[in-house]
Amino acid sequence: TIWYEDSDLDNYGNPAVTLTQCVQPVGYVLDNSDCNDTEATINPGATEVCDEIDNNCDGSVDEGLNTTWYIDNDSDGYGDINTSQISCTQPEGYVGNNTDCDDNDSDRYPAAPALPDGKDNDCDGTIDKVSQEITFEAIPDMVEGGQEYTITVSASSGLNVDLIIDYGYVTLTGNIITPTSAGQVSITAYQNGDSNYETASSVTQTFCVNPPKPVITTLSEDPYLLNTETTENVEWYLNGSILPGAISETYEATESGNYQVAIIVDNCISELSDIVEVVITGIDDLSTNSLEFFPNPSNGEIRFRFSESNNDTWELTIIDSKGVHVIQSQKVNFTNGELDYLIQNRIDGLYTYILINSKNDQVFRGQFVLK
Numbered sequence: 193t194i195w196y197e198d199s200d201l202d203n204y205g206n207p208a209v210t211l212t213q214c215v216q217p218v219g220y221v222l223d224n225s226d227c228n229d230t231e232a233t234i235n236p237g238a239t240e241v242c243d244e245i246d247n248n249c250d251g252s253v254d255e256g257l258n259t260t261w262y263i264d265n266d267s268d269g270y271g272d273i274n275t276s277q278i279s280c281t282q283p284e285g286y287v288g289n290n291t292d293c294d295d296n297d298s299d300r301y302p303a304a305p306a307l308p309d310g311k312d313n314d315c316d317g318t319i320d321k322v323s324q325e326i327t328f329e330a331i332p333d334m335v336e337g338g339q340e341y342t343i344t345v346s347a348s349s350g351l352n353v354d355l356i357i358d359y360g361y362v363t364l365t366g367n368i369i370t371p372t373s374a375g376q377v378s379i380t381a382y383q384n385g386d387s388n389y390e391t392a393s394s395v396t397q398t399f400c401v402n403p404p405k406p407v408i409t410t411l412s413e414d415p416y417l418l419n420t421e422t423t424e425n426v427e428w429y430l431n432g433s434i435l436p437g438a439i440s441e442t443y444e445a446t447e448s449g450n451y452q453v454a455i456i457v458d459n460c461i462s463e464l465s466d467i468v469e470v471v472i473t474g475i476d477d478l479s480t481n482s483l484e485f486f487p488n489p490s491n492g493e494i495r496f497r498f499s500e501s502n503n504d505t506w507e508l509t510i511i512d513s514k515g516v517h518v519i520q521s522q523k524v525n526f527t528n529g530e531l532d533y534l535i536q537n538r539i540d541g542l543y544t545y546i547l548i549n550s551k552n553d554q555v556f557r558g559q560f561v562l563k
Contacts, residue, residue, distance in 0.1 A: 193212065193213065193214065193216075194210050194212050195210060195211045195212070195213070195216055195217055195220035195221065195222065196209065196210055196220060196222070196223065196224040196226075197209035197210070197211075197219060197220055197229065198219060198220060198221045198226070198229065199219070199229045199230060200228075200229055200232040201219075201232060202226065202233075202234075202235045202237075203221055203223065203235075204221070204223050204225055204226035204229070204235040204236060204237070205220065205221045205222070205223045205225075205226055205229070206224070206226055206229035207224035207225070207226075209229075225249060226249065227246060227249035228249075233247065234246070234247055234248075234249065235248070235249060236248060236249045236250075240254065240255060240256065240257065241254075241257070242254050242257045242281060254280045257280035258278050258279060258280045259278070259279065259280060259282075259288065260276050260277070260278050261276060261277045261278070261279060261282055261283055261286035261287065261288060262286060262287055262288070262289065262290040263275040263276070263277075263286055263295065264285060264286060264287045264292070264295065265285075265295045265296055266294075266295055266296055266297060266298040268292065268298040268304075269287060269301065270287065270289055270291050270292035270295075270301040270302060271286065271287040271288070271289055271290045271291075271292055271295065272290065272292055272295035273290035276290070291315065293312065293315035294315075297311070299313055300312065300313055300314075300315060301313075301314075301315060302315045302316075306320035306321060306323075307320065307322065308321075308322045308349070308388035308389060309388070310387060319387075321385065321387075321388060321389055322349070322388060322389050322390065323389075323390045323392075324347050324348045324349040324351070324383060324385065324389045324390060324392045325348045325392060325393070326345065326346070326347050326348075326353060326381050326382075326383055326392045326393070326394070326395045327345065327346050327347075327348070327395075328343075328344075328345045328353075328395040328396075328397055329343075329344040329345070329397075330397055330399075331343065331369070331377075331379070331397045331399040332399065333399050333400040333401070333402055334362075334369070334371040334400070334401045334402065335401070335402050335403075335462075335463075336371055336373055336374045336402065336403055336404050337371065337372075337404060338371055338404075340368050340369060340370050341368070341371075342367055342368050342369075343355065343367040343368070343369060344367075345367065345381045345395075347383040347392055348392075349383070349385075349388075349389040349392075351383055351385075351386065352383075353381050353382065353383050354381070354382045354383070354384075355367070355379055355380070355381055356379070356380050356382065357378070357379055358378035358379065358380055358396065359376070359377070359378050360376060360377025360378060360379075360401065361373030361374070361375055361377070361401065362377050364379070371401040372401075373401065374401050374402060374403040374404075374424070374455075374457035374458070374460055374462075375400075375401060375457045375458035375460055376398060376399070376400055376401075376458045376459060377398065377400070377401055378396055378397070378398045379396065379397055379398075380394050380395070380396040381394060381395045381396075381397075382394050400458075400459070400460035400461075402460045402461060402462050402463070403422075403424065403455040403456075403457050403460070403461075403462040404455075404462060405462055405463040405464075405465060406420045406421075406422065406426075406454065406455050406462055407420065407421070407465060407466070408420055408451065408453055408465050408466070408468045409421075410468070411442065415444050415446075416444065416445040416446070416470055416472060417442055417443070417445075418442065418443045418444075418451055418453075418468060418470075419441060419442045419443075420441055420453045420455070420465065421441070422441050422455050423441075424455050424456060424457045425455070425457070426438075426439055426440065426441055426453055426454065426455055426456065427439065427453065427454045427456060427461070428443045428451065428452075428453050429451065429452040429453065429454070429464065430445075430449045430451055431449045431450050432450070432452075445470045445472070446472065447470075447472060448470055448471045448542060449469075449470060449513075449542070450467045450468070450469055450470075450513060450542070451467070451468045451469075451470055452464045452465045452466070452467055453465045469513065469541060469561065470542075471488070471489070471559060471561045482498055482500065483496060483497070483498055483499070483547070483556045484496070484497045484498075484499070485545070485558050485560065488560040488561060489560065489561040489562065489563050490535075490560055490561070490562055490563075491538075491562070491563070492534060492535045492536075492538040492562060493532070493533075493534050493535075494532075494533050494534075494545075494560065495531065495532050495533070496526070496530065496531040496547065497529060497530045498526065498529035498530070499529075500529060501528055501529045502526050502529045503525070503528070503529075504525075504526060504549055504551060505523055505524070505525050506523070506524050506525075506526065506531075506547050506548060506550075507521045507522065507523055507524075507547070507548045507550060508521075508522050508523075508524045508533065508545065508546070508547055509521055509522070509545070509546040509548075510535065510543055510544070510546075511543065511546070512539070512541055512542070512543055513541050513542040513543070518535070518543070519535070521548075535562065538562050539562070540561075540562050540563045541561070541562060542559060542560075543559065543560055543561070543562060544557065544558070544559050545557070545558055545559075545560065
């Protein structure tokens with residue numbers, strides 16, 4: 193039998209070294225397919241590894257393990273298809289893809305973000321534009337004929353922003369608004385882009401130019417007619433509360449109190465007018481069958497007179513229109529049914545008096561004006 197030397201003891205023999213004998217010699221085997229009998233890791237049964245050696249003796253080196261690598265001059269992770277190497281390990285400066293459209297510009301590669309540089313950054317064959325946004329600060333409500341206001345608006349691109357008045361009565365000079373007439377105003381900001389930037393989404397701000405503060409005039413006191421000069425809608429107020437249905441420029445006051453008015457244009461409302469105090473006088477309101485009060489209005493000197501003689505002691509309370517007790521439960525004496533009283537430190541306005549007889553709990557109440 194022919195035996196083949198197995199110097200590296202990997203059970204594969206060297207075809208160049210043989211012995212012929214009946215019994216297997218030590219260090220010999222029947223196989224003769226070893227291609228390197230000095231290295232036990234190299235034989236037909238070995239696994240091919242990436243080491244530039246024919247590990248499995250099939251006549252090929254690193255078969256199935258080699259990859260084509262492409263130079264990446266700009267170190268952006270994308271290679272140049274025109275310059276490559278084949279190796280089972282990645283050479284320095286090379287990458288595994290070949291999709292770079294400009295291997296000398298690190299801002300240009302597939303999926304690169306758009307830049308305002310006039311280039312095809314993402315290698316899709318078209319020049320890229322950067323998106324932009326408009327920042328347009330809210331515009332506060334203004335007053336007809338009031339102060340100018342400077343709009344604050346900008347684009348993230350730094351390009352100039354155009355402003356257009358959609359509706360409303362204002363003038364716009366550059367970024368400066370001048371309110372001319374009352375009503376709602378809408379202004380839209382635009383930026384249409386350029387060769388480097390996309391068109392921005394427009395932004396609109398809506399605000400009010402409110403009517404000026406109205407003035408109430410008294411047309412007559414019998415009936416008590418109040419008027420404000422306007423052709424617009426109005427709201428009348430009594431003691432701070434809206435009077436339902438009172439929307440005409442003239443209002444007939446039928447009860448005493450503090451009246452104000454506001455003007456409304458296109459849902460934009462003015463500041464409330466100054467208060468006009470109204471006192472509805474008459475026997476039914478400020479007198480009773482047994483007590484008279486005069487004068488009304490008064491300069492601070494007031495008189496109570498009973499229709500019948502009365503010398504009792506009473507408690508007098510006087511309250512202003514805000515509910516403050518100017519005089520509280522002060523004992524006063526009537527003489528022959530009359531009482532003269534001087535209100536000290538008086539302030540013009542509407543007041544309520546209350547007289548209480550502690551003997552019989554009789555109460556008299558009325559309103560009067562100091563001016």
